[in-house]
Amino acid sequence: xxxxxxxxxxxxxxxxxxxxxxxxxxxxxxxxxxxxxxxxxxxxxxxxxxxxxxxxxxxxxxxxxxxxxxxxxxxxxxxxxxxxxxxxxxxxxxxxxxxxxxxxxxxxxxxxxxxxxxxxxxxxxxxxxxxxxxxxxxxxxxxxxxxxxxxxxxxxxxxxxxxxxxxxxxxxxxxxxxxxxxxxxxxxxxxxxxxxxxxxxxxxxxxxxxxxxxxxxxxxxxxxxxxxxxxxxxxxxxxxxxxxxxxxxxxxxxxxxxxxxxxxxxxxxxxxxxxxxxxxxxxxxxxxxxxxxxxxxxxxxxxxxxxxxxxxxxxxxxxxxxxxxxxxxxxxxxxxxxxxxxxxxxxxxxxxxxxxxxxxxxxxxxxxxxxxxxxxxxxxxxxxxxxxxxxxxxxxxxxxxxxxxxxxxxxxxxxxxxxxxxxxxxxxxxxxxxxxxxxxxxxxxxxxxxxxxxxxxxxxxxxxxxxxxxxxxxxxxxxxxxxxxxxxxxxxxxxxxxxxxxxxxxxxxxxxxxxxxxxxxxxxxxxxxxxxxxxxxxxxxxxxxxxxxxxxxxxxxxxxxxxxxxxxxxxxxxxxxxxxxxx
Numbered sequence: 393x394x395x396x397x398x399x400x401x402x403x404x405x406x407x408x409x410x411x412x413x414x415x416x417x418x419x420x421x422x423x424x425x426x427x428x429x430x431x432x433x434x435x436x437x438x439x440x441x442x443x444x445x446x447x448x449x450x451x452x453x454x455x456x457x458x459x460x461x462x463x464x465x466x467x468x469x470x471x472x473x474x475x476x477x478x479x480x481x482x483x484x485x486x487x488x489x490x491x492x493x494x495x496x497x498x499x500x501x502x503x504x505x506x507x508x509x510x511x512x513x514x515x516x517x518x519x520x521x522x523x524x525x526x527x528x529x530x531x532x533x534x535x536x537x538x539x540x541x542x543x544x545x546x547x548x549x550x551x552x553x554x555x556x557x558x559x560x561x562x563x564x565x566x567x568x569x570x571x572x573x574x575x576x577x578x579x580x581x582x583x584x585x586x587x588x589x590x591x592x593x594x595x596x597x598x599x600x601x602x603x604x605x606x607x608x609x610x611x612x613x614x615x616x617x618x619x620x621x622x623x624x625x626x627x628x629x630x631x632x633x634x635x636x637x638x639x640x641x642x643x644x645x646x647x648x649x650x651x652x653x654x655x656x657x658x659x660x661x662x663x664x665x666x667x668x669x670x671x672x673x674x675x676x677x678x679x680x681x682x683x684x685x686x687x688x689x690x691x692x693x694x695x696x697x698x699x700x701x702x703x704x705x706x707x708x709x710x711x712x713x714x715x716x717x718x719x720x721x722x723x724x725x726x727x728x729x730x731x732x733x734x735x736x737x738x739x740x741x742x743x744x745x746x747x748x749x750x751x752x753x754x755x756x757x758x759x760x761x762x763x764x765x766x767x768x769x770x771x772x773x774x775x776x777x778x779x780x781x782x783x784x785x786x787x788x789x790x791x792x793x794x795x796x797x798x799x800x801x802x803x804x805x806x807x808x809x810x811x812x813x814x815x816x817x818x819x820x821x822x823x824x825x826x827x828x829x830x831x832x833x834x835x836x837x838x839x840x841x842x843x844x845x846x847x848x849x850x851x852x853x854x855x856x857x858x859x860x861x862x863x864x865x866x867x868x869x870x871x872x873x874x875x876x877x878x879x880x881x882x883x884x885x886x887x888x889x890x891x892x893x894x895x896x897x898x899x900x901x902x903x904x905x906x907x908x909x910x911x912x913x914x915x916x917x918x919x920x921x922x923x924x925x926x927x928x929x930x931x932x933x934x935x936x937x938x939x940x941x942x943x944x945x946x947x948x949x950x951x952x953x954x955x956x957x958x959x960x961x962x963x964x965x966x967x968x969x970x971x972x973x974x975x
Contacts, residue, residue, distance in 0.1 A: 428648045429547025429554065430681070431749070437657035438780055440546060442758065442765030443555050443566040449577040450560030450568035452637045456540035459483050459757045460770065471539070472510050475822060475884050483757065483770060486535050490670040493690060494828040498713050499611035506713040507690070507705055511632055512538050513588070514881065514952040515615040519705070519714035520628045521607050525651040525686040527707040527714050528673045530642060532755050537638040542758035544765060545649055546658040553658075556644055557758070559765075572644070575637040582634045595636040601626025603646040606711045616956070651675055651684030655749025657780045661769050663754050664785075665726070665792045667776035668692050668702060676730050677750035679737045684750070687725055690716060693815060696807045700796045702726065726752070726793035733790035746787035749780070802847035809843065810859065812836035820867050824888040824914060827878035830869045834968040853975055860973070866895045868913045868969040875963035876916045879955035886945045887925070893940070894928045908974035915963035922949060 432440050447454070459482045461467040470476045473492035474485055494508040499518055507519040522530060529545070536543035536558065544557025554569060555562050561572035568574055582593040592615070602624035609619040614631035625646075629639025654660055655675050663672065669692050676685035687704035694700055702723060705716040729735045732751025736742035756767035769777050778785050800808055816833035819826055840859065844850040850858075872878045895911045902909045912924060925946065932940040951958055 429549050429653060431652055431656040432546060432548050432553065432658045434747075434780075438661070440553055440658050441564070442544060442546070442767055443559065443562045443564055445760050445763055445765050446559075446566040448560065448562070448566070448568055449574045450562060450572070451558065451576045452560055452641045453537055453540055453558050453581070453635055455542045455558055457482060458759065459541055460759075466539075470882060470884075472512055472881070473823075481772075482539065482541055483772075485539075486532075487669050487671045489535055490531065490688075490690060492828075495716050498715070499613065505716045507716055510881065513586075513634065515632065517614040517628075517632055518612045520625060521609050521612065521711045521713055522603070522625065522646065522707040523650075523711055524706040524708060525649065525654055525684070526603070526646045527705070528654060528686045528688045529645050529649060531671065531688055533638070533642060533645065534632075537633065537635060542760075542765065544758055544767070545645065545653060546656065546767065547648060547653060555765075556641065556648065557765075560641075561644065573640060575640060579637040579640055581637055586634050592631070593634065595630055595639075598630045598636050598639045599623070599627045601629075601639070601643055603643055604711060612713065651677065651686045652681060652749075654686055654753065655684065657749070658756070658767060660753040660755055661773075662732075662778035662780065662782075662786055663752055663773070664776045664778060665752060665789050665796055666694075666700070667754075667773075668700070668752050669754075672752055672754050674704060674725055674731060674752050675750045676725070676728070677732070677737075677745070677748035678730055679739050680743055680748060687722075688714075689752075691719075693808075693811055695804065695811050697800075697804050698796075699798060699800070699804060699808075701808055701812075702797065723793075723797040726797055727790050729790055731790055732786050734787050744783060744787065746783040747780075751786060751789050802843055805843040806840065806848070809836045809840035813840070813859070817861075817863065820863070821888045822885050823881065823883050824867065824891055825877045825880040825883040827870050827872050827875065830867050830969075831966070833864065833867075834869050834966075837968075856971065857975065860971075862895055862899060862911055862973070863892060865971070865973045866891060866911050866914055868915075868971070869966035870915055870969060871964040871966045874957055874960060876920055876949065876955060876957050876960045877914070877963050879951055879958065880949055881952035882947065882950055884945075884947065886941070887947060890925050890929045890932070890941060890946060893932050894925055897928075910973050913965070913969070915965075916949070916960060917962055919961050920949075920959065920963075 457466050462479055462481050468477050471485060473488040474480055480488065495505045496508045496518065498504050498506040508516055510516055520530060533543055542558055544555050544559065546553050546555055553564060559566065560575050561569050563569055580595060586593060607624040608621055609623045609628050610621040612619045612628065614628060617631050619627055626639060629642060630636065633639055654673060655677050668689060670689050672689045674687040674689065678684065687706045689702060690705050691703045692700060701719045703717060703719050704722045704725065705714040707714055725731065729745055730750060732746050732748065735745045737745060737748060754773060757770045758765050759768050813833050813836045816829045816836065819829040841852050841855055844855045870877060891914050898911055916922060929941045929946045934940045
């Protein structure tokens with residue numbers, strides 16, 4: 393086996409339970425080490441070929457989709473954060489998945505906010521307790537495994553590459569490397585046998601796995617399970633993945649890869665600041681080796697003024713749940729020179745920050761070229777791609793971010809709040825049961841009330857009159873724990889059309905009577921039913937007097953995530969759900 397003895401030596405560290413990656417809390421409490429594997433050499437970094445594409449018993453999951461697919465049978469299916477026939481590529485769906493994360497109170501940190509994500513089986517999971525680079529890798533690995541997409545990372549050891557990904561741990565010929573698991577042969581995958589409603593299958597061995605002594609998952613919820621102080625990352629992975637092999641691979645990535653590998657052009661590529669999207673990662677690099685910081689992008693909104701608002705979330709050392717930061721504090725990271733900007737490292741001899749791989753980066757996409765995997769820059773991203781060698785354009789990015797993320801004028805703050813409101817509305821147009829979108833909209837209205845009162849001398853009633861739309865009252869905020877609607881993730885854009893048409897019919901009737909009435913809120917009522925809209929749909933006519941909807945256009949309520957409030961007879965309005973439309 394090529395370099396087998398070398399790689400086996402590295403594997404022994406894992407077998408003994410030692411984690412090679414380290415973090416230093418001296419830099420913003422968020423730094424993570426570079427792991428066992430180094431970067432690719434500069435001269436081959438962006439051109440290094442991947443391994444031969446072959447299926448072996450080291451495989452973690454079989455590749456069934458390509459990242460660029462939009463019209464295949466699998467691509468047309470509804471998913472975690474998109475409906476049927478979305479027309480989106482899997483890259484776009486990855487960003488949709490990250491954009492769909494909800495900001496919730498941290499269970500482990502004791503302060504701040506963390507992420508709430510979903511798996512394809514409908515389980516809601518708080519973020520795992522990981523270091524920062526590990527959380528960044530976890531996002532890409534997890535989504536790839538969920539939807540059987542190709543994923544791999546390249547590391548460098550003793551003068552040559554090694555690869556970890558969907559195919560397991562292999563050499564350049566695609567052969568399993570001695571000393572590492574043969575995942576398909578050794579570990580279980582329940583994806584093809586588990587059915588909704590059945591008990592979740594477990595892997596006792598995986599539940600006992602830890603990625604470090606500080607990966608205590610106590611209090612973290614995955615579905616209906618609250619993890620305990622004896623549970624580590626393995627227990628989290630066991631609750632999240634039907635394919636248990638993915639959890640074992642995540643452990644290996646944690647041990648062997650760090651921010652230095654994410655800064656490697658073989659794995660991620662530089663992008664222009666204005667192209668920043670959810671799922672990208674901002675990297676802080678101080679030197680060629682050692683500590684750094686990884687900040688995955690959670691939200692990115694472009695404002696009418698041309699400016700942007702972004703937010704990031706990160707793990708830390710000691711390990712913690714991802715901390716989802718506010719936009720103002722998130723913006724400050726992008727402006728720092730250690731994010732690939734102007735200046736030099738403390739290495740001997742010094743190295744320009746721009747050459748260290750720091751700054752805003754995007755994942756390369758594995759494609760099969762002539763029977764060999766190749767981590768490529770997608771065609772659609774080439775207009776925003778910056779080569780590793782273009783140090784001038786790389787180093788200019790922090791200053792560019794200083795302009796893009798500058799403090800808003802009152803008009804800018806107003807427009808930013810409106811942009812977030814419109815973004816939440818669009819989410820509700822696609823998924824009308826989304827309780828998180830309703831709350832995000834109200835958070836933005838809170839910002840709008842403040843800036844309009846402070847700078848434009850308008851009170852809340854005046855703001856509501858000017859900026860509220862009927863749909864904001866139809867999709868009033870609901871209390872999650874007391875509303876079964878919040879568990880319903882598979883509502884569709886067609887259902888939104890039905891709901892909006894019903895609201896318009898109500899308004900036309902009230903206008904004809906010369907009265908103003910609060911519209912009916914879309915929620916479970918009268919025994920937890922949605923008969924108001926179900927019964928209305930067959931009666932709606934188009935402009936030609938023909939039926940506008942089919943019976944299949946209205947979907948029945950479905951428990952898409954574990955729902956303790958499933959038997960609620962009447963959903964409860966949230967604290968901001970009773971705003972009056974009629975003053």
